[in-house]
Amino acid sequence: MIIMLKKLNKILILGFLLIWGCCTYASLQPKIFSTTNNIGIILLPDPTTDLVSVSMAFRGAGSKNDINGQEGLAYITAQMLWRNSSDNLDRNQRNRKIKELGVIKGISFNLDQDNLTIQFKCPEENLLAVMNLISGIITNSKLEDNELNKLKNFNNTIRLETASELEFAKYALDSKIFLGHPYGYPYTGSPNSIQTLSLTNINTAILDRLTKNNLIISFVGNLDYKKISQYTDQAFAKLPAKAQLKATPQIIPKLDGSLQTVIKNSPQSGIAFALHAPTFKSKDFYPMLILNRILGNPFTGRLWVEVREKHGLAYEIGSYLEQRELSNLLIGYFKCDNKDSPKTIDLVKQEIKKLQTNGVTEQEVIDAKSGAIGEFALNFITTEQTSEFLLRSELLGRTIQEINNRNQQIHSVTVEQINKVAEKYLNLQELTMVLVGNPPQ
Amino acid sequence: MVNKKLKNIFISIIFFIIPNIVIAKKLDIENFKLKNGLEVILIPNNRAPVVYHGLWYKVGSADSPQNKSGLAHYVEHLMFKGTFKYPGDSFKLIINKLGGDPYAGTTWDYTTYSITIAKEFLENIMELEADRMANLAFSQHDADKELQVILQERRQRSESNPEQLLSESSNAAFFWQHPYGKPIIGFKHHMESYTHEDATNFYQTWYAPNNAILVISGDISKNTVMPLINKYYGAINSKKLPNRTTLRGVEPTHNNCTTKVELRDTKFQSHYWRSAYTAPNHTNKNLATVASLTLLEFILGDDSFGRLRKILVDQQKIAFTANTDYTGYMLDPCDFSIFVSPINVIDTAKTEYLVSAEINNLITNGVNSNELANAKQQYLTYFRFNHDSIISIADFIGSNLAYNYNIEDIKNWLPTLQNISAEQINDAAKLIFTKSPRVVAYAYPILEN
Numbered sequence: 001m002i003i004m005l006k007k008l009n010k011i012l013i014l015g016f017l018l019i020w021g022c023c024t025y026a027s028l029q030p031k032i033f034s035t036t037n038n039i040g041i042i043l044l045p046d047p048t049t050d051l052v053s054v055s056m057a058f059r060g061a062g063s064k065n066d067i068n069g070q071e072g073l074a075y076i077t078a079q080m081l082w083r084n085s086s087d088n089l090d091r092n093q094r095n096r097k098i099k100e101l102g103v104i105k106g107i108s109f110n111l112d113q114d115n116l117t118i119q120f121k122c123p124e125e126n127l128l129a130v131m132n133l134i135s136g137i138i139t140n141s142k143l144e145d146n147e148l149n150k151l152k153n154f155n156n157t158i159r160l161e162t163a164s165e166l167e168f169a170k171y172a173l174d175s176k177i178f179l180g181h182p183y184g185y186p187y188t189g190s191p192n193s194i195q196t197l198s199l200t201n202i203n204t205a206i207l208d209r210l211t212k213n214n215l216i217i218s219f220v221g222n223l224d225y226k227k228i229s230q231y232t233d234q235a236f237a238k239l240p241a242k243a244q245l246k247a248t249p250q251i252i253p254k255l256d257g258s259l260q261t262v263i264k265n266s267p268q269s270g271i272a273f274a275l276h277a278p279t280f281k282s283k284d285f286y287p288m289l290i291l292n293r294i295l296g297n298p299f300t301g302r303l304w305v306e307v308r309e310k311h312g313l314a315y316e317i318g319s320y321l322e323q324r325e326l327s328n329l330l331i332g333y334f335k336c337d338n339k340d341s342p343k344t345i346d347l348v349k350q351e352i353k354k355l356q357t358n359g360v361t362e363q364e365v366i367d368a369k370s371g372a373i374g375e376f377a378l379n380f381i382t383t384e385q386t387s388e389f390l391l392r393s394e395l396l397g398r399t400i401q402e403i404n405n406r407n408q409q410i411h412s413v414t415v416e417q418i419n420k421v422a423e424k425y426l427n428l429q430e431l432t433m434v435l436v437g438n439p440p441q
Numbered sequence: 442m443v444n445k446k447l448k449n450i451f452i453s454i455i456f457f458i459i460p461n462i463v464i465a466k467k468l469d470i471e472n473f474k475l476k477n478g479l480e481v482i483l484i485p486n487n488r489a490p491v492v493y494h495g496l497w498y499k500v501g502s503a504d505s506p507q508n509k510s511g512l513a514h515y516v517e518h519l520m521f522k523g524t525f526k527y528p529g530d531s532f533k534l535i536i537n538k539l540g541g542d543p544y545a546g547t548t549w550d551y552t553t554y555s556i557t558i559a560k561e562f563l564e565n566i567m568e569l570e571a572d573r574m575a576n577l578a579f580s581q582h583d584a585d586k587e588l589q590v591i592l593q594e595r596r597q598r599s600e601s602n603p604e605q606l607l608s609e610s611s612n613a614a615f616f617w618q619h620p621y622g623k624p625i626i627g628f629k630h631h632m633e634s635y636t637h638e639d640a641t642n643f644y645q646t647w648y649a650p651n652n653a654i655l656v657i658s659g660d661i662s663k664n665t666v667m668p669l670i671n672k673y674y675g676a677i678n679s680k681k682l683p684n685r686t687t688l689r690g691v692e693p694t695h696n697n698c699t700t701k702v703e704l705r706d707t708k709f710q711s712h713y714w715r716s717a718y719t720a721p722n723h724t725n726k727n728l729a730t731v732a733s734l735t736l737l738e739f740i741l742g743d744d745s746f747g748r749l750r751k752i753l754v755d756q757q758k759i760a761f762t763a764n765t766d767y768t769g770y771m772l773d774p775c776d777f778s779i780f781v782s783p784i785n786v787i788d789t790a791k792t793e794y795l796v797s798a799e800i801n802n803l804i805t806n807g808v809n810s811n812e813l814a815n816a817k818q819q820y821l822t823y824f825r826f827n828h829d830s831i832i833s834i835a836d837f838i839g840s841n842l843a844y845n846y847n848i849e850d851i852k853n854w855l856p857t858l859q860n861i862s863a864e865q866i867n868d869a870a871k872l873i874f875t876k877s878p879r880v881v882a883y884a885y886p887i888l889e890n
Contacts, residue, residue, distance in 0.1 A: 046488065048486065048487075048488050049488075049829055050825070051825060051826065051829050092745075092755060095745055096745045096746060099745045099746070099819065102822040102825075104819075104822050104823055104826055105826070121826070123822070123825065297537065298537070299530070299533050299534055299537040300534060300537050300538065367538040370538050370539060370540065371537055371538050371539065371540040372540065373540065373559075374538075374539045374540020374541065374558065374559045374562060375540030375541075375542070375559075376540070376559075377489055377490050377491045377540075377559045377560075378491060378540070378542055378557060378558075378559075380488070380489035380491070381489060381491055381557065381830060381831060381832060382829070382830045382832075383829065386489075
C-alpha cells in the first residue's frame, strides 16, 4: 500500500506544480521598486487581510562592519536603540505605545554578521504610525552613558557558557573555519572589545550604517504602490542618504578535515560539522538541496535513520544548507552521550562516505523531491512568513523568477546530478567538526 | 501541550463586523455533522496553496484512569506508531515525504492532531488520519520504546523546569479531588506502570468519530472536500462513550481554606509567587461572566497596561513581571491566578501585601471606563491577529468546540464581550476575590552549597 501511495505522489507532484497558479500567492508576483528617496521596496499585495506584515533590513549593517578591536559595535548599537528613549518616550512608554498601535507581537530587531533586520505586523490603519516610531528610534534616540555602561557590565561570556552544547559547537565551528574574518567573531563581540565602545562610536555607526540607500522593506498586505512609496519616504526621510560600510573581504572557509574538542562539563556532547556547498546561482544548488535532504532530513535522512533509529546514539541529528552573503556551507549537527561520541562521529563519517562513494537511490530521490516540493508552500501560510521570505531572498540575491521556478528546478533534478554533487562536496578530507562536551580520552 | 497562557489569549470568535474591522468578509465557515457523529468545520482561505487538517478528540489528560495519570498523553505518542495498514513509523515517514508539518498536543480536556500540507496531499493525509482514528495497532516493542521517550520528556519538561515544578505542586494543592490537580504528562510512578493494554483500552474507549471534531482550513472548497470526508471518515462507526463528568468527579468545597505551597530549589533562577482563586467557566456560569473575567485579566494583569505591572514593576520596582492567567476556557471550573516574579526574597512579602491592597481597591472602587475601553481594544487586536492565519483560526474553533462551546456560543462571544459594562466586571471581580485564595505558592532559589 505504501508503494502504491508513492506512485500516486509522483502524479500529484505534477498536479501541484500546475495548480500553484490559482491561489492568491499563485506564483509570487511582488512589485520591486525604489522610492524617490532611494529606499528599496518589495510589495506583495494581499487583499485577504487587513493586517500588514513588514520585514525590513539595513543591508550590510551587520557585525561584519565592526573593525578590529571594536567587535560588538553593531550589537551594542542595536541594543542601545532599543533600550534608550526616543521621541520623548522612555522604553516603557514606547512599549505601551507599540501595543496601542496594535503591534501585539512587538517589533523585533535581529542582528547577524551580514544585516540588521526589523520585523513587525500591525493593523493597516496604523502602518504609518509604526513606521514613524521605528524611524524615531533610529534617528531621534537619546543615547545615555548609563545604559551603555549597563551593557558593558553584562558579561557576554555568560551567554556562551549557558548556551546549549550545540549552540556552543556551532559558534566554535564558525570561529575555527572563519578564523580572522568577521564571520569568525560572535556578533556580540568580546568582553574586552565591548569595553572600548563609546557613545561616539555608536552615533557614528547609526549614521554610517542605517541609511536610506541600504534600507530594503518587504510589505505584505492589502496595500498599493502609491501609498507604500509615500509612507516609506515620509517615515524615513530623516535617515542619512548613503551608507558608509566597511568592505568585507571574501572568504573561503577553512575546512581542513579536523576535529576540534572544546571541553565542557556536561552530560552530553554537541557536535557541529561543516562541508562546502554551492551558491544559489550554481547549477549544483538544487541537486545539493536534494542531497542534503537525503543526508540530513528528520525521520527519513540517512543520518537520522542510521544514527538515531538503528543505533539509538543520538536524539537530535540532521543537516541543513547555510547561506550567508559570503559563504555557503552544509552544516550538520548532533547530540549524543559523551561516551558515545567517538562511535557516533565514526557512523556520521561512514554515512557521508557511503553517499559520496555509492550515491543515492532512485527512490530516495523521488521521496526527497516530493518532500522538498511539498514543504515549499508552507513558507506562505502567514503574511509574516511571506514578507520575511521575500526579504531574505532579496538579501541573498534571488530573483522572483528564480523563486517561482524553484519547484520546477527541483522536479528536474536527476540521480546522476545528485551523485556528481555528492562526489564533489561530501569530501571527508574537508569535513571539519567541533565537539563541545566531555568525551572519553 | 497547548500553552495555557496563549490559549487564554486566543479565546474569542468570528463572523462579526467589529467597528472598523471587517473580519466577516474573509471568513466563510461551514459546519455540519456526519451520520456517525463527527463534527466538521470547513474554513476556506486561498491565500496560499496549503491546507490545515486538524482533529480534536474530546478526551484529555483529566480523563485518564485513576492511578494512570497522563495516559492520554502516552496514547497521543502511540498514535504515531502505526496501524494495520500503515505499520510502525509509516505515518511520520509519509508525511515527511509529502513535505507536511505534523503537530500533536494533549491538554487536560482534549487531544489534538494536525497537519499543515500542500493542498494536493489533503486526500493522502485524510486517509492516514481516518485510518488511525479507527485502526491503531502499535507493537509491544514500540509501546515500550515510547514509554522511555515520554519519561525522558517528563525529565526535560517537568523535573528540570522549576516553573513547571511550581505549577505541578500548586495545582495539586488547588484541586483536592479533580484530575486537573494531576500533571498533564502524568506522575512518574503512574507513567512507569502504563501497559500496552492500558493504552489500547484507552484508545478504544475514546477515539471515535462521535467524540471528535474535524477542522479543515486553507485552500479548499466544500465541493471537493466533502466527498473525501465522506469516503474516509463517513465509514467509521460511532461508539458508546463514557460519561466524562461522572468519571472526573466534582471538586468539593474547600471551606474557604488557603493552602500555602513553598518550594526551595537550586534550579530556580529567580523568585516566583502565585496566588490562585477559584473561578467559574462557561459550564457553570453564563458567557457574560466568562467575558467579564477575560477583560479583568487584561485590566489587572496585562504585561504593558495591567494595574499589577504598574504598581509592582513600574512604581515600586520590586518585581520583574506581574501578570494574571484566567483559565475559563476549560471543561470544568478552574482558577484565576496572579503571577509575580519578585526581585528579592524580601519583595515577596511586599508583593503579597500590595497585591492584596490592589484587590481591595478593585472590589471597593471597581474599574474605570478608560481601562475597560483599552482592555476591549487590546482584546480585539489579539482577535484580529489570531484570525489572520489558517492555523490559528482552525485552532481557535477546534479547541472551543472541544471545550464544549457550541457554534452559537462562538458566534455570541465577541458581541457579549463588547457589551460588557464596568459594573459586570466589578461583579465578576467580587465573585472571585471576596473569597480567600485557594492556593498561595512561593518558590525561592537557593545556592548550590
